[in-house]
Amino acid sequence: QSALTQPPSASGSLGQLVMISCTGTSSDIGAYKYVSWYQQHPGKAPKLLIYEVDKRPSGVPDRFSGSKFGNTASLIVSGLQAEDEADYYCSSYAGNNNYVFGTGTKVTVL
Amino acid sequence: QVQLQESGPGPVKPSGTLSLTCTVSGGSISTSNWWSWVRQPPGKGLEWIGEIYHSGSTNYNPSLKSRVTISVDKSGNHFSLFLSPVTAADTAVYYCARVIPGSLYFDSWGQGTLVTVSS
Numbered sequence: 119q120s121a122l123t124q125p126p127s128a129s130g131s132l133g134q135l136v137m138i139s140c141t142g143t144s145s146d147i148g149a150y151k152y153v154s155w156y157q158q159h160p161g162k163a164p165k166l167l168i169y170e171v172d173k174r175p176s177g178v179p180d181r182f183s184g185s186k187f188g189n190t191a192s193l194i195v196s197g198l199q200a201e202d203e204a205d206y207y208c209s210s211y212a213g214n215n216n217y218v219f220g221t222g223t224k225v226t227v228l
Numbered sequence: 229q230v231q232l233q234e235s236g237p238g239p240v241k242p243s244g245t246l247s248l249t250c251t252v253s254g255g256s257i258s259t260s261n262w263w264s265w266v267r268q269p270p271g272k273g274l275e276w277i278g279e280i281y282h283s284g285s286t287n288y289n290p291s292l293k294s295r296v297t298i299s300v301d302k303s304g305n306h307f308s309l310f311l312s313p314v315t316a317a318d319t320a321v322y323y324c325a326r327v328i329p330g331s332l333y334f335d336s337w338g339q340g341t342l343v344t345v346s347s
Contacts, residue, residue, distance in 0.1 A: 119290065121273060154333035156274075163323055163340050164266075164274065169333040207274050211332045215287035219266075219274040 140208030250324030
């Protein structure tokens with residue numbers, strides 16, 4: 119199974135919107151609603167942001183949202199804050215009791 | 229609030245066996261959750277290694293399956309990872325995580341532990 123494809127980097131100014139894509143195949147993202155997103159600050163463990171494509175756990179700000187179309191999922195961060203500067207990873211169930219992660223995107227707040 | 233904590237003996241020599249334990253606190257390991265291992269080589273992305281249920285059922289990443297074993301100790305409320313034989317490419321931060329059944333995402337993570345494979 120190959121890693122899901124994400125852009126290596128994305129950036130935006132404070133208060134702006136940033137969108138991160140996550141491209142898979144018809145065997146993972148295209149086949150299931152089980153897409154999740156994680157935020158990781160340097161030296162820290164990943165933190166869940168979005169699950170089941172567009173659901174937000176309690177405590178996650180509503181400026182984080184998710185969507186999916188075909189084999190591509192997206193994470194949108196609206197109203198960018200300084201603390202949003204981090205690495206972001208998507209993940210998808212890939213069938214046959216397997217999971218696959220994305221290549222990761224580094225978000226820089228300008 | 230469940231908490232996970234990885235622990236292990238430290239550096240591993242090439243061709244040796246990597247062994248790590250994830251201790252679960254604040255809840256029982258014998259719930260409907262699966263329990264996973266995920267790793268991250270320095271400066272690189274995340275890779276799912278495998279998972280275990282309290283019954284002992286396991287699922288592994290096909291790319292690592294021949295070298296990986298995950299076991300569970302219900303009385304000790306922990307689960308373990310064994311990877312053998314290792315090479316320098318297995319140097320990574322290893323995380324344990326809880327998988328939510330039915331929704332298939334990782335909701336709780338340990339802090340991670342760096343395992344270095346070096347002679």
